[in-house]
Amino acid sequence: MTPASLLAAGLAPALAAEQKSAPVTDWAGRIGWLVGLALFVALVYWLMREGWKWRGHLQGDLPPLPIRPSAPDDPGPATLTMSGRYHGSTTAGQWLDRIVAHGLGARSRAELTLTDAGLDVVRPGAADFFVPAAALREARLDKGIAGKVLTEGGLLVVTWAHGDRLIDSGFRSDRAAEHAEWVDALNSMIKTDSTEGAER
Secondary structure, eight states: OOHHHHHHHHHHHHHHHHHSOOOOOOHHHHHHHHHHHHHHHHHHHHHHHHHHHHHHHHTTTSOOOOOGGGSOSOOOSOSEEEEEEEEEEEETTOTTOBOOGGGTTOOEEEEEEEETTEEEEEOTTSOOEEEEGGGEEEEEEESEETTEEOSTTOEEEEEEEETTEEEEEEEEESSGGGHHHHHHHHHHHHHHHHHHHHHO
């Protein structure tokens, strides 16, 4: 054996001993840190929940949402349908001012149906709502709403009137290529409805 190999053989056990972690002896300190961390996380969660409830209380003046049973009996044939996700609603033009009253703050799956009567939003596990054609104001492509940011044009945003408030609601189709068709159809419906209203 050469001196170099003897030296390497002698260093190997020493290196292996150094790589072993020191045994944990302060269990009380570790447990204290874990309990403190758990309490901190619980406090943050509680504060977020209370903030959500308070925001809902402040938005208590928002009228109940129009729902499907109150839609016309014969809404006409479906112009467009979409399966995707509902990402939330905000005060129109203020993409961070989330509306949580009446379940509008809950993200969910969504099935959208556009007819001459308006926009029907069915949300499994959350409150459905119906936007009459006369309440529709604008449709556009956007990239974010209420804490959800996507690529440019990745979100279909529908602006509608409810009570004395304008609301932006964000949807994302399972097939994002559909968004442009929805924007065109909604804006065409809004323009037609506005023209007819002016003529009356």
